[in-house]
Amino acid sequence: MTRHIRHAACFCALLLVALLVNATRIQVVQAGSYDDNPANRRNSIARYGQPRGDILVDGAPVTGSRDTREQLRYERTYEDGPLYAPVTGFASQEYGTTFLEHSEDDVLSGTDPMLSGFPLWNDLTRSRPLGGDVVTTLDRAAQQAAYDGLRGRKGAVAAIEPSSGRILALVSTPSYNPAALSGNDATVGRSWARLNGDADKPMLNRAVRQTYPPGSTFKVVTAAAALDAGVVTDLDAPTDSPVPYRLPGTTTSLTNASDGCEDLSVREAFRWSCNTVFAKLGVDVGVDDMAATARSFGFNDTALRIPFSVAQSTFDSSLDRAQLALSSIGQYNTRATPLQMAMVSAAVANNGQLRQPYLVERIIRAGGATVSTAGSLPVRQTMYPATAARLKELMTEVVTEGTGTKAAIPGATVGGKTGTAQHGIGNAGTPYAWFVSWAQGERDLEAKVAVAVVVEDAEADRGEISGGGDAAPIARAVMEAVLNSRSQSGG
Known part of the structure; x- marks a missing residue:
């Protein structure tokens, strides 16, 4: 009997050993394949089983979670979903994530190891800490001013703090x-079908994902x-600079929107945005130097x-002289x-130095502790400081007595450049209205904001459309919002 008991x-x-081996095989060796299996809903259940971390603007959340x-x-x-959509993107249980919801998903969902003081324990227990919060660089007042200024028209606004590269506003409409x-x-x-089928493309982030011919604003470069x-x-x-200017090697003549x-x-040509002068100037500079300067500003x-x-x-570096002439006027x-x-505007305002733009100031745990910050970002010299000083002078004169007077702010120094970009077959499309600018408060030692505005469907007859008329007032509103918020905060 004892022998039978021993055998049993x-x-x-x-x-028992076989069971343990099989469990190890399933839970360790084949864990990855089970985790990745579309039929496995545990990851989704865990992902949405706790509130997601928030995206913050001026210290307040613009996102939340509903049980x-x-x-x-x-x-x-x-x-204010439409206001911040170009920044937050969406976090969808059906369609995934975009923009900050995507790039900071590990933090927001709580899977980033830096959110936990004991990452190995979390790995063993397959638990996750609470989602962290993403603190943005946005200025709430500037964001709202840009959104209100566009009033639902197709267009976009981007605003940067020149000295740091902090993005203060990023708006795209319609949203x-x-x-x-x-x-x-x-x-x-x-909703997904409706948004994707909308001819106005409300989910397109025009501020960072749409490129336009920059028109005369490129004359800064x-x-x-x-x-x-x-x-x-x-x-x-x-x-x-003759008028009209015959494009080199062609019989095509270039003219100007204004006389004289x-x-x-x-x-004077910069103040009144003369195409003929700057087209010839780009040819005189040559494609190599033009391309090098464009690259220094961030093109390509x-x-x-x-x-x-x-x-x-993009700035094409394989151009003939006629193409270079047109490229030099955007x-x-x-x-x-x-x-x-x-x-481009920020580099001029910052004495030729361009700070890499960024949108995330810091990451904080659910308890409020900071786990990472943006730190020092790369800077490059786009032009000689003396060149930047002369361009600041030119841009200031555009606002004080040129085509950009609608951007003027009492008590502040404002520089700007208007642009009207032709597009469409035979330039038949409604021109895009551009304005780029920067502003420095009366008591400021440096420029506090640089702005670019583009309006696709400007509210004017074709002959009246201009960056100075349609885009400059929007830029002014954004710059005023930043200057006012900085003066109130003592920044």
Whole structure:
């Protein structure tokens, strides 16, 4: 009898070992394949089983989480969803995440190891800490001013603090409410189809994901290249610039929107935005120096992230002289995002130094402790400081007595450049209205904000559309909001 008991005990022990081996195989060796199996809903249940961390603007959350009491328990909510959609993006149980909800998903969902003081314990127990919060660089007043200024028209605004690269406003209109995509019921599917089928593309982030011909705002880059290369040494000297200007090697003539541009000085040509002067100036500078200057401002950069990716702004470096002439006035293949043109303006305002723009100031745990900060970001010299000083002078004169007077702010120094970009077959489309600018308060030692505005469907007859008329007032409102908020905070 004892022998039979021993055999039964050994057999039971073998069964136990086999069970442990199989459990180890399933839970350790094959854990990855089970985790990744579409039929496994445990990850989704865990992901939505606790509130998501929040995205903060001026210390207050613009996101939240709603307890549905369902299996996927918490849905994302948004405060002023359309206002902040180009920044937050959406967090959808059906369609994933975009923008900050995507780039900071590990933090917001609580899976980032830096949120836990005991990451190994969390790995063993398969638990996750509460989601962390993402503190943005946005200025709430500037964001609201930009959104109100566009009034639902197609367009975008980007604003940067020149000395740091902090993004103060990022607006794209028309917009949408990300909350419409948060859940997983039938209404979410209908909202998704409606938004994707909308001809106005409300989910397109025009501030960072859409490129436009920058038109005459690109003359800031052309002027910088000409001054740095020594092609222009005296801003007040007459230029040898005929009107009309025949594009080199062609029979095509370039004209101006205003009269009196023939042989005009660079100062006056910049003030009144003479195409003929700057097209010829770009040809005189040459494609290599023009391309190098454009690159220094950020054109042709494929790696810019803020932290989500930004569409590449382009300046073609394989051009003939006629194409170079058009490219030098922001036409032909030259394309830029509003963020890129805000970077151009910021570099001028910051003595030629360009700080890499960024949108996330710091990451904090649910308890409020800071776990990471933006830190010091790269800076590059886009032009000589003397060149930047002369461009600041030119841009200031555009606002005081040129095409950008609608951007003037009493008691502040404001520099700007208007632009009207042609597009469409045979330039038949309604031109885009551009304005780039910067502002420095009366008591400030440096410029506090640089702005770029583009309006796709300006409210004017074709012949009246201009950056000075349509985009400059929006830029002024954003700059005023920043200057006022900085003076109130003592910044």
